[in-house]
Amino acid sequence: MTTATQSRRVRLPAWASKKVLVGFLVVFALLYSVPLVFPLGDYLHNIVGLTFMFMAAGLAWNWLGGYVGQISFGHAAMFGTGGFVSARLAVTFGLPFWATWLIGGVVAGLYALLWGHPTLRLRGPYFSIATIGVGEATRLVATYWTDFTGGSSGLSLPIGNGPTKFQLYWYGLYLLAAVVVLSYWLRKSRIGLALLAIKEDVEAASDVGVNPSFYQDLVLFLSGTVVGVCGGFYASYQAFIDPLDMFSFERSISFVLIGVIGGIGTILGPAMGAIVFIVIQEFLLANYPQLYLGLYGVLLIVVILFEPLGISGLIMWVGRRFGRRPSPSTAAGGLSSAASAPDRPTAPVGAGGQDEKQGPS
Amino acid sequence: MSALLVGESVCKYFGGLKAVDDVSFTLDEGEILGLIGPNGAGKTTLFSVAAGSVPATAGRVLLDGKQVSGRSGHRSVHQGICRTHQIVRPFARLSVLDNVLVGHHYGRPGPGHGTPREHAMGILEFIGLADRSHQLPSQLTLVDRKRLEVARALATNPRVLLLDEVVAGLNPVEAQRLVDLIRQIRDRGTSIIMIEHVMHAVMGVSDRVMVLDHGRQIAEGTPQEVVKVPQVIEAYLGRDDDEPTDADDPEPIQPAEEKHDA
Numbered sequence: 001m002t003t004a005t006q007s008r009r010v011r012l013p014a015w016a017s018k019k020v021l022v023g024f025l026v027v028f029a030l031l032y033s034v035p036l037v038f039p040l041g042d043y044l045h046n047i048v049g050l051t052f053m054f055m056a057a058g059l060a061w062n063w064l065g066g067y068v069g070q071i072s073f074g075h076a077a078m079f080g081t082g083g084f085v086s087a088r089l090a091v092t093f094g095l096p097f098w099a100t101w102l103i104g105g106v107v108a109g110l111y112a113l114l115w116g117h118p119t120l121r122l123r124g125p126y127f128s129i130a131t132i133g134v135g136e137a138t139r140l141v142a143t144y145w146t147d148f149t150g151g152s153s154g155l156s157l158p159i160g161n162g163p164t165k166f167q168l169y170w171y172g173l174y175l176l177a178a179v180v181v182l183s184y185w186l187r188k189s190r191i192g193l194a195l196l197a198i199k200e201d202v203e204a205a206s207d208v209g210v211n212p213s214f215y216q217d218l219v220l221f222l223s224g225t226v227v228g229v230c231g232g233f234y235a236s237y238q239a240f241i242d243p244l245d246m247f248s249f250e251r252s253i254s255f256v257l258i259g260v261i262g263g264i265g266t267i268l269g270p271a272m273g274a275i276v277f278i279v280i281q282e283f284l285l286a287n288y289p290q291l292y293l294g295l296y297g298v299l300l301i302v303v304i305l306f307e308p309l310g311i312s313g314l315i316m317w318v319g320r321r322f323g324r325r326p327s328p329s330t331a332a333g334g335l336s337s338a339a340s341a342p343d344r345p346t347a348p349v350g351a352g353g354q355d356e357k358q359g360p361s
Numbered sequence: 362m363s364a365l366l367v368g369e370s371v372c373k374y375f376g377g378l379k380a381v382d383d384v385s386f387t388l389d390e391g392e393i394l395g396l397i398g399p400n401g402a403g404k405t406t407l408f409s410v411a412a413g414s415v416p417a418t419a420g421r422v423l424l425d426g427k428q429v430s431g432r433s434g435h436r437s438v439h440q441g442i443c444r445t446h447q448i449v450r451p452f453a454r455l456s457v458l459d460n461v462l463v464g465h466h467y468g469r470p471g472p473g474h475g476t477p478r479e480h481a482m483g484i485l486e487f488i489g490l491a492d493r494s495h496q497l498p499s500q501l502t503l504v505d506r507k508r509l510e511v512a513r514a515l516a517t518n519p520r521v522l523l524l525d526e527v528v529a530g531l532n533p534v535e536a537q538r539l540v541d542l543i544r545q546i547r548d549r550g551t552s553i554i555m556i557e558h559v560m561h562a563v564m565g566v567s568d569r570v571m572v573l574d575h576g577r578q579i580a581e582g583t584p585q586e587v588v589k590v591p592q593v594i595e596a597y598l599g600r601d602d603d604e605p606t607d608a609d610d611p612e613p614i615q616p617a618e619e620k621h622d623a
Contacts, residue, residue, distance in 0.1 A: 205463070208438060208443065
């Protein structure tokens with residue numbers, strides 16, 4: 001898969017492909033081996049594993065929210081669907097955990113298609129409002145569907161079915177790596193061009209031969225599938241899930257926040273956003289739970305007011321400041337708001353992840 | 362010469378408004394058909410029907426004997442009909458080259474020579490935008506944005522190109538260059554229907570001209586024939602009969618630019 005996308009990628013953008021691949025492999029190897037060489041301590045090790053999951057979910061949300069420009073406030077629906085299908089498969093049929101994740105993911109993707117195919121005709125705020133409705137409706141159904149979800153008492157996963165929390169770190173890393181590759185492919189292949197065209201002007205895209213509903217459906221399906229797998233991962237991580245948590249509106253908001261903080265529409269921005277999100281959630285909110293909504297609200301306002309591209313925007317600004325990226329008026333400049341900046345953040349993402357791990361330990 | 366695109370009694374009603382009413386037309390291979398008429402005559406609506414982005418109320422459009430579906434624009438692009446818009450709609454955050462690449466990747470498959478990038482650059486060179494390939498559409502002048510619109514449509518490898526007022530709003534020199542370009546596009550084997558208000562442009566380049574008024578076809582023929590038809594003079598040219606056809610080119614510039622800013 002990596003090689004196939006690689007060869008396709010090499011042809012389209014002449015810039016940075018090799019650099020990106022090398023960076024990707026180096027960061028992957030580092031993240032893979034660091035906990036083996038320098039044990040992180042249980043708490044931090046687990047949190048980093050969970051961060052990988054949130055990175056993957058944020059990136060997948062960004063395919064729809066950033067690449068296509070359809071902001072979804074209902075991704076918890078797929079997160080919960082994936083989680084509960086996985087959990088149910090593990091509880092009732094005792095399937096191996098990886099199979100439950102995959103099946104849960106695909107079911108979540110299909111569920112996304114089911115409501116997404118009609119609603120994706122809406123654009124902008126109208127689509128967003130529809131997704132809020134979908135998310136809430138799904139939450140209510142799940143809460144009252146006691147036979148499947150266990151209702152408000154939730155589901156406990158059988159002990160010993162999934163990997164231990166310690167092992168989940170690496171599964172989270174594999175998941176993240178796969179999603180990063182997909183993110184690059186979706187942006188840099190010719191599909192990425194169609195998605196940008198749809199984001200800019202649906203009708204004009206259709207007038208030059210792009211089939212908007214096909215590509216929007218495709219992206220929503222992929223996004224829903226990945227978020228569903230993340231839900232399965234989360235179920236394994238928590239070993240207990242309940243609908244109020246999995247399907248909550250806060251859950252949907254968290255994906256939006258991760259995308260917005262990291263940089264909507266950028267390739268790797270949401271991965272950085274996930275780090276910020278986890279840091280806030282684990283290190284601030286654990287101590288000051290009453291600040292929860294206020295803090296996220298303030299953060300959103302600050303980002304949108306001062307740097308609409310979030311952390312990616314800051315990195316680009318710093319890059320320009322130090323003259324690393326001289327002329328914005330190149331082909332890359334055309335995509336700079338979206339595509340070219342994330343070429344470099346490969347390294348910063350990894351670096352950020354390690355800082356976070358090594359700092360407090 | 363065989364008819365490439367045929368419209369059979371095409372009607373398009375919006376409620377009680379007959380935007381296009383029983384219009385039949387043919388376009389031969391390698392022909393340029395001018396489509397003129399006063400504002401609100403239904404020209405652009407006819408384009409939308411012919412381009413398949415809007416379903417006809419009655420009648421049908423055939424490309425090479427195959428019906429053009431009115432369900433979605435992208436399907437007729439794959440069949441070989443591509444339209445441009447009166448108010449240009451470039452993909453604002455894509456470079457000029459990427460704009461053209463979208464058309465190339467998703468249009469009608471053509472003879473593949475070279476990489477997509479080379480192909481797109483070839484089109485840009487032909488259109489005269491090659492040295493601006495890395496700029497954003499917002500950095501282009503109006504005439505270049507119109508060229509970009511044509512280039513992007515051309516990249517879809519169309520058999521029939523529907524040009525909606527590409528000359529409007531340009532100064533005479535620019536207009537003349539664009540008209541020459543349209544002729545060259547035809548010479549490369551693409552048949553063209555063009556809507557145009559700039560009379561000397563459309564009369565100079567068209568093989569035949571069709572005149573619409575209030576949704577109905579009121580005349581058709583060579584430019585010389587059409588301007589002599591009394592209904593045409595009355596409906597379109599004759600409102601203030603002190604205007605000879607050649608003198609009215611400063612007129613359309615104002616409204617077109619206004620629209621563009623909006």
